[in-house]
Amino acid sequence: MKNNPINYISIGNRLRAYRIAESLRAEQVAENLGISRAAVYRLEKGEIVKIETLEKLADLLNTSLSSLLGVSSEYYSNADGFFERMRQLEDSSEKIYAHFEPFSYLLTSKNYDTYLAKMLMDSAPKGLLSEKQRSTLSILEERKNTINSRPPRLFNLISLQSIQRILHTGLVGSLNLPPSTKIDRILQARNELIHLINIIEGKQHLANIAISIKTIPSLTFQIFYNQQGASSLAVSPFRLGEFPNITNGIASVTNSEEAISRYRHLFDNLWEHAAKGEDAINLLKRTLDDY
16 A cells, blocks of 8 residues: 655644634634634644644634645635745646636746736726735745746646637726727737737746637636656636736645646646647747737
8 A cells, every 4th residue: 555654844844824814813713712812823834742732723714624635635725825826836846737818927028927917996986996905915925936936847828719819809807998098008908918928939848838729618727746656737817927816716736646637638628728838939939819
């Protein structure tokens, strides 16, 4: 029988992600459990001593013990917790297979974060970001910094339809914007596509990009592989492109071999028939000219 030792570091990572998802500070968790804040941080580093503590944490964090242990799917109804979990998985991965709409946030330019904040403000009450939205943007920025410091090899499958759509609408969070603002957002969308073309032309060995003319499921997903070959699958309804959504939806993370196999099969089929290299560059440049 195969021996599968408990990965305490992963348990600690999940504890942190679920705590962030519930908008709880370490002090609040400590108070609920009757332990010190330092003890909470030790738990999040994987220093687990008692199973009873995990049971109490599962109740407090509105999840299950099996999810904390990683023996079933993890569910996140909050973008903060999910994006923190993505940061953790990306940090420990050697390869990532990803499909996002319109393209992976990890491949966006430095300016994109500024426009993402603007897109969120477009539809925000009084045009102001909430504390929750600012927290999400901070976690996203940390994700990008983590990737830049030790990048895994990223395979990003992109839908041509999503590229066409973002060039048409621009980086907007609402259609009710002044004409000058709409023009600026469309220009920035074009700049992002040029940035993407430059990545492909630069033949960066850590970023492999393919453009699919076939219809791709709107649900985004990532498949993570670490040095040991272990893998995880993350499926998300959250959007970081035009009309971003970081509020409503339920994202999941699973280690299910069947789920990973099915998504990898879908990815490989689409990747095989997608445009890559010079073909992808020419397709994207023609798309820029068309719009």
